[in-house]
Amino acid sequence: MGGGDRRVVELRSAGRRLAVDAPAALAESWWPRVAPHLPGVAPGSVPVAASPGVRPVAVPSGAGLVDVRRWLGAHLHRLHLEHGTLCAHAVSAQVPCGRGAVVLLGGHGAGKTLVALALAGRGWRMLAGDVALLDCSGPGRPAVLGGTSAMVVRRRVTARWFPELGLPPDGPAVVEVGDRPGLAIAAPGRPVPVAAGLVVDVDGDSSGAEAAPEPVDRHTAANTWLRASGHLLDRVLQTPGGRALHEVEDHAAYLRRLAFVRALSERLPLYTAWGSPERIAALAARLVAGHQPAQEVC
Template sequence: MIRGDRDSQVVAVSSGGRVLRLSADPRFAASWPRLAPHVPGAVSGELTLLDAGTPVDLVLENGVSPGDARRLINAHLHRLHLGHDTLCVHAVVLRRPHEGGTVVLLGGHGAGKTLVAIALAEHGWRPVAGDVALLDVHPVPAVRGGTSAFMARPSVVARWFPGLYLDLPDADRVDLRSRWSGVPDPAGGQVLAAVVVGVDGDPSARAGLHTQDAHTAATAWLNASTHLLDRILESSPTVLRLVEDAAASRRRVALVKALASRLALHTGRGTPQHIASRIEDLTRAVSGPVRGAAW
């Protein structure tokens, strides 16, 4: 650890029950409520001021942009959680009400994770993570939290869900948190299913979910677990990939292999509603039917 600058504040960022200590310009606290929804496992009000001179894990240089501050914090949280056998994965996560348990939706940008999440929400599922999830590997795969923001493009949402009126037709993206009834669950619980989704718009698709072999599954988890490191900073030459040293990389690969060996990874293509229906079928035997809509 290093010590913070005397002219900066030392604060503690809580993420999924773990703490990252950082030194930052006093103005950082004012930007935290805007950043927190995009930091996995964080809550906007949970920013604790620590004593000056407290050893810190990260120093945010004066003048760093809010976007770069978020990217730097998330990269260091990636490393922090690895030390506790937790992967930070690019995923949307929802939780079944009443019975509990989660589904983890994987896929690249534009794959349709949020669209499938909306379709599941219409069957009562609750939000846990909108973009990055904290996934414990041991003793059983379980979600301990994630980013609370659920960003979506209004024009795309309107295409698939014309009845879900978004009063921001000209916005590039909108946060769907305001559309959920209640608030996101702070933690999800044991993973019932993991699905790589691909919304392709084929209304005639009737195929079910397909199970991936272990090697393909491990590769998918490996790619998803580098999301917080695959960021380019706006005004700094720092390479976020270097936040993860060789030992941490080996640890992550071991976690990915363990995850792939104990949790089946499925793929599903078609409309959001079709994929959501297949996910319901997949998880029903584990946790029973769900009634009631979350919107």
């Protein structure tokens, strides 16, 4: 993979354009496996020839499919920063009535997708499967513009909590379930204001089974958002030399991201919750209702 044949193509993410000098395989065969993991990129889209005179970002020579995906994600991170948008490691879902969204945060394996599955069972619409685009450019609440379209779950733990999905007892450790009814992820027609953020921990603490969600102080919230917003930069490529994706974000871009992180910690209520996916989903529903104007509550 990653031979000498290259093309300059243009990708579109949430209406923004990124010209890329990449292995020809990106447009020829890799795209269906890359696009669902790029925030704001429509699953059915295809790379097109870039306009003449546009300076593209160059994927490192020798990059395979996984490295291409990671490199593009890092550059989309920077592109969206320039437009007042954070790429946050988070799952997002919209309330059934269409007003307001919740953003689910947590590290790998915390249970963000499990809670999203429980919300989907309540009729919520999925907006982002792993990375959410959060517009922080305005003076009010941030809004979800979309995110990654892949709905990937850990097979064994998901089968435990959601046997109705009929996941096979054996097979890959992770599986895609976005083709199931109610689980398809699509960008909203317009930005969806975020009512609240929720740091989840499925089965993380049995003593918290009956506890109410706990509000997070601003300092802790800022650190939480800082970690989540650096997700697409937290890798070293497998290519010769092992370039770090943090190289993509220069100091000016970092300061811009930090300003948005501070804005999120000040403008958006953030909570933590423990327990089963269904219990956390119920808490999320109450939080969203409690942080909307009365006329917007379903």
